[in-house]
Amino acid sequence: MKEKTVRYGIVGAGMMGTEHLINLRHLRCEGVAVVCVADPHLPSRQLAVDLAKSFDWPLKVFSGHLELLESGLCDVVVVSTPNITHYQILMDIINHPRPHHILVEKPLCTTVADCWKVIEAARKRPEMLVQVGLExxxxxxxxxxxxxxxxxxxxxxxxxxxxxxxxxxxxxxxxxxxxxxxxxxxxxxxxxxxxxxxxxxxxxxxxxxxxxxxxxxxxxxxxxxxxxxxxxxxxxxxxxxxxxxxxxxxxxxxxxxxxxxxxxxxxxxxxxxxxxxxxxxxxxxxxxxxxxxxxxxxxxxxxxKYQGLHHGSSYLEHLNFLSAIRHKGKRTPAVGLHDxxxxxxxxxxxxxxxxxxxxxxxxxxxxxxxxxxxxxx
Missing domain, CATH: 3.30.360.10 (Dihydrodipicolinate Reductase; domain 2)
Structure with a gap:
């Protein structure tokens, strides 16, 4: 039986955002699709759109992460925005009524206090998996x-x-x-x-x-x-x-x-x-x-299948997280919030x-x- 497609949204379409997009493209045969992207920076949004078009992946585009969350289009959100924005974006995703699994780029947050607040919030949403990008x-x-x-x-x-x-x-x-x-x-x-x-x-x-x-x-x-x-x-x-x-x-x-x-x-x-x-x-x-x-x-x-910027580690990171998502309850993210x-x-x-x-x-x-x-x- 064919597994259900896991739909991804990317928040932050700069260098690492497009890197995640390309890695996920190489996981297409594993039943993955990037369906939307959010970024307030127009040139970055356009770059993601053009790149996805070359993969035959039409993207829904948003100027902010709240619009992306409200759309209900994705199951997983990849956060690849500037470090200082991680805390608020993570809190908005975790506290959103509709659950989304999250892969957040390192560092988790810029302060220990903000990291802990994210952990406390995530404890109340056990249905959501959160992996930190220490790939x-x-x-x-x-x-x-x-x-x-x-x-x-x-x-x-x-x-x-x-x-x-x-x-x-x-x-x-x-x-x-x-x-x-x-x-x-x-x-x-x-x-x-x-x-x-x-x-x-x-x-x-x-x-x-x-x-x-x-x-x-x-x-x-x-x-x-x-x-x-x-x-x-x-x-x-x-x-x-x-x-x-x-x-x-x-x-x-x-x-x-x-x-x-x-x-x-x-x-x-x-x-x-x-x-x-x-x-x-x-x-x-x-x-x-x-x-x-x-x-x-x-x-x-x-x-x-793709070496990318980090010698294949981002590809394996996504492969690992996808497995955790599909076997939720049996597997947890390899790199968790405490890490x-x-x-x-x-x-x-x-x-x-x-x-x-x-x-x-x-x-x-x-x-x-x-x-x-x-x-x-």
């Missing part, structure tokens, strides 16, 4: 390394080191991503991905954070509405976890000449594993076998650490909210 988990080499760690091949994890050396932030509509007030700061906007991975690899929750970073190369000569961008372009971040594991992030956003954009190293008391992106290579070794015993694996996933919240809390703590030059505890950045820090986890 780096699905990149084949990273997914392979996660599997290696879960299988215990490295032993008890002691250290996680993640290096991202890459190009500067891309240009977005109205340059919203140039300012901390719109993004939550670079360590929330970009690095929530890596904090999420650290927590996965460590198998534990964060306790405190120390960071050093600055605005040293990028965007210093740019001015928007009389303001100079304030997002940092490089940082070192150290995370301490409850189980004694430590994580370290080495971020540089003016390193275009790097062979790999991400290099992830996980070391346990038995061995060491590495994942390289975009080379899609995984290396694994044990202390007993030493340097001569290092094995190199090519990480691939035959399910990927989104904790990754934001880690980024917020790191930003505060840079501002104040000290260790910042996770409890500190959550204590202003009306819940116990333990409820985060």
């Amino acid at each position: 780096y988990r699905y990149m084949p080499p990273i997914a392979k390394l996660i599997e290696i760690v879960k299988d215990g091949l490295l032993g008890h994890i002691k250290m996680v080191a993640i290096r991202e050396h890459r190009f500067p932030f891309l240009v977005k509509v109205k340059n919203w991503n140039r300012f901390n007030s719109n993004t939550g700061g670079t360590l929330v906007e970009k690095c929530c991905h890596f904090f999420d991975l650290m927590r996965l690899f460590a198998g534990s929750n964060p306790v405190r954070v120390m960071a050093s970073g600055g605005v040293d190369v990028n965007h210093k000569n740019e001015i928007y509405d009389g303001k100079v961008p304030d997002i940092i372009d490089n940082a070192y971040v150290i995370i301490e976890f409850e189980n004694g594991s430590r994580g370290m992030l080495d971020l540089c956003m003016f390193a275009e000449g790097s062979k790999n954009e991400q290099e992830i190293c996980v070391v346990g008391d038995i061995g060491k594993g590495e994942a390289l992106v975009p080379e899609s290579i995984v290396r694994i070794s044990t202390r007993q076998d030493g340097r001569d015993g290092v094995r190199t694996l090519k990480a691939e996933d035959d399910r990927i 989104g919240l904790v990754s934001v809390a880690m980024g917020v703590a790191a930003q505060l650490s840079i501002e104040q030059g000290r260790f910042v505890s996770i409890k500190e950045v959550t204590s202003e909210n009306k819940f116990k820090p333990s409820e985060l986890f």
